[in-house]
Amino acid sequence: MSTAQTAPVLLYAEDDTMIRLALVDALEEAGFRVISAHDGDATIQLLHEQGQTLNGLITDINLGDGPDGWCVARTARELMSGLPVVYVSAVSEHEWTSHGVPNSVMITKPFVAAQVVVAISSLLIVSE
Secondary structure, X not given: OOHHHHOOXXXXXXXXXXXXXXXXXXXXXXXXXXXXXXXXXXXXXXHHHHHHHOOEEEEEOOOOOOOOHHHHHHHHHHHOOOOOEEEEEOOOHHHHHHHOOOOEEEXXXXXXXXXXXXXXXXXXXXXX
């Protein structure tokens, strides 16, 4: 079995294309397989389609029209109760304690990609 087949699979939701591409590259360089989505509707669809293969979720909070990151993470946890969740946001971090799912991490934009890699890696270790 190749490393790519055994690598943890992450779903990453981000409406900003440049941020999404940069973080996908960093996560893949760190050894993750990444499925990405550009809005909340697409992310929720992928959760339903790929949920059983996912090891973690990284989501922006503001995803444009449709469901936001809070809704995406709640849906993910309804489908997979222990799924690790990392939120990233430029303006919604103050809402994390009231809207975030338990045992999640919030990272404020702008961030360094290594912060997200460390956060999701730490949550994956705890969830094992």
